[in-house]
Amino acid sequence: MKIAVAGTGYVGLVTGVCLAEMGHDVTCVDIDEKKVALMDSGKSPIYEAGLEELMQKVAAAGKIQYTTDAQTAYNDAETVFIAVGTPESEDGTANLEYVYQTATTIAESVDKDTLVVVKSTVPIGTNEIIEQFLKDHVKPGLHIEVASNPEFLAQGTAVKDTLEASRIVIGVESDWAKEKMYEIFSPFNQPIVCTNRASAEMIKYASNIFLALKVSYINEIANFCELIGADVETVAKGMSYDPRIGDKFLKAGIGFGGSCFPKDTKALFHLAKNEYDFDFKTIDSIISINNDQKVRLFYKAKDDFGNFLGKKVAVLGLTFKAGTDDTRESAAYYNIDLLLEEGAEITVYDPEGIPAFEKEYGKKLKYATNIDDAINGKDITFIMTDWAEIKNYPAERFVALMSDANIYDGRNCYETKVMKAAGVDYYSIGREK
Numbered sequence: 435m436k437i438a439v440a441g442t443g444y445v446g447l448v449t450g451v452c453l454a455e456m457g458h459d460v461t462c463v464d465i466d467e468k469k470v471a472l473m474d475s476g477k478s479p480i481y482e483a484g485l486e487e488l489m490q491k492v493a494a495a496g497k498i499q500y501t502t503d504a505q506t507a508y509n510d511a512e513t514v515f516i517a518v519g520t521p522e523s524e525d526g527t528a529n530l531e532y533v534y535q536t537a538t539t540i541a542e543s544v545d546k547d548t549l550v551v552v553k554s555t556v557p558i559g560t561n562e563i564i565e566q567f568l569k570d571h572v573k574p575g576l577h578i579e580v581a582s583n584p585e586f587l588a589q590g591t592a593v594k595d596t597l598e599a600s601r602i603v604i605g606v607e608s609d610w611a612k613e614k615m616y617e618i619f620s621p622f623n624q625p626i627v628c629t630n631r632a633s634a635e636m637i638k639y640a641s642n643i644f645l646a647l648k649v650s651y652i653n654e655i656a657n658f659c660e661l662i663g664a665d666v667e668t669v670a671k672g673m674s675y676d677p678r679i680g681d682k683f684l685k686a687g688i689g690f691g692g693s694c695f696p697k698d699t700k701a702l703f704h705l706a707k708n709e710y711d712f713d714f715k716t717i718d719s720i721i722s723i724n725n726d727q728k729v730r731l732f733y734k735a736k737d738d739f740g741n742f743l744g745k746k747v748a749v750l751g752l753t754f755k756a757g758t759d760d761t762r763e764s765a766a767y768y769n770i771d772l773l774l775e776e777g778a779e780i781t782v783y784d785p786e787g788i789p790a791f792e793k794e795y796g797k798k799l800k801y802a803t804n805i806d807d808a809i810n811g812k813d814i815t816f817i818m819t820d821w822a823e824i825k826n827y828p829a830e831r832f833v834a835l836m837s838d839a840n841i842y843d844g845r846n847c848y849e850t851k852v853m854k855a856a857g858v859d860y861y862s863i864g865r866e867k
């Protein structure tokens with residue numbers, strides 16, 4: 435099928451490339467000419483395992499094109515996927531500006547019946563509104579319909595998550611749309627849940643927020659473990675043998691970040707409250723626990739040191755998790771802001787996240803190109819992301835290089851006894867100090 439994909443962020447680009455891999459003829463649309471030229475040359479604008487290789491493979495097979503010419507792309511396509519960003523507004527609701535811009539262009543461009551598939555995470559009910567908007571703006575006599583197709587890919591494993599998805603969720607309101615969606619997704623050979631649009635939209639939120647709940651729950655358990663002398667890693671392991679609980683998303687740490695969990699929790703909470711006067715008590719707790727958890731390391735260190743004036747601090751890990759260059763809602767920002775306010779001198783290191791921090795902080799921070807340089811001569815090291823190279827860094831080197839080996843580890847990268855034996859003053863989450 436001829437498919438256009440609007441937006442080449444994580445979701446759009448990965449979706450486009452994977453649809454092309456499944457045999458569809460895909461045109462990816464972006465307003466950014468430089469980005470389009472880059473993708474045209476076979477390069478990925480984002481760091482994502484396996485993506486660049488797949489881009490080159492489907493390009494060689496003639497299955498994908500990149501363009502800024504949205505009108506032609508939408509008009510040529512039988513189906514248009516909307517995968518543009520829905521960033522969080524100041525008030526916590528989802529900003530749908532880009533979705534509506536795209537819908538306007540689609541309505542103005544198409545000359546034949548078109549199915550529009552919304553992949554962007556949008557508040558419940560939005561797909562219906564977008565469909566009405568398209569119907570009001572499209573040329574008379576054309577049939578235009580919206581299907582919901584929420585995205586479950588996680589950054590770092592996006593290609594694998596799409597090609598080997600646990601399920602494909604389709605929300606449609608007619609057999610016409612259902613048939614087209616099955617035609618698109620049958621080659622993926624994955625379980626398909628086909629339902630109405632509201633249920634599809636809700637599946638996305640309910641799934642993401644359930645995972646955020648698991649993380650917040652284990653973080654709260656971890657904080658309590660510290661008080662009673664229990665070890666959260668062992669507690670989580672002990673829980674995980676029960677198949678009803680499972681072993682995923684039970685890693686205690688400095689809270690969840692990224693482009694999805696923080697935004698989705700707030701978006702559903704506010705939608706329920708503002709539009710239905712519904713109090714989502716679980717989501718309220720998740721947000722509150724996470725807000726505390728992301729600055730836990732800073733406050734723990736403040737308790738120990740009193741203040742940070744003139745203290746030389748290293749921050750290892752800036753991305754919201756390992757395996758991505760994405761720093762959105764990373765706990766590192768919140769801790770660094772507090773440390774700067776207190777007069778700390780900060781050197782940061784991350785294998786992928788430095789450019790985003792340089793853009794945000796400029797000369798307020800120092801930027802190291804490796805762990806050795808970052809920790810050399812420092813009084814305190816904070817660990818924010820569990821990159822393999824950080825996890826594999828030998829305890830003895832912290833002792834050899836730091837002026838005083840105080841480590842606050844928000845990702846439980848090391849064994850407490852190994853750190854202690856090496857002479858590190860080691861704090862981690864939910865474990866014995």
Ligand code: UDX
Binds near residue numbers: 587
């Ligand atoms: C998430 C969902 O997993 C994905 O299905 C959805 O489509 C988008 O949101 P992503 O944001 O890429 O994906 O990251 P994920 O791996 O889910 O991690 C989210 C955050 O939770 C990260 O900050 C991570 O460090 C944290 N986390 C995750 C934990 O602290 N502990 C865990 O056990 C798991």
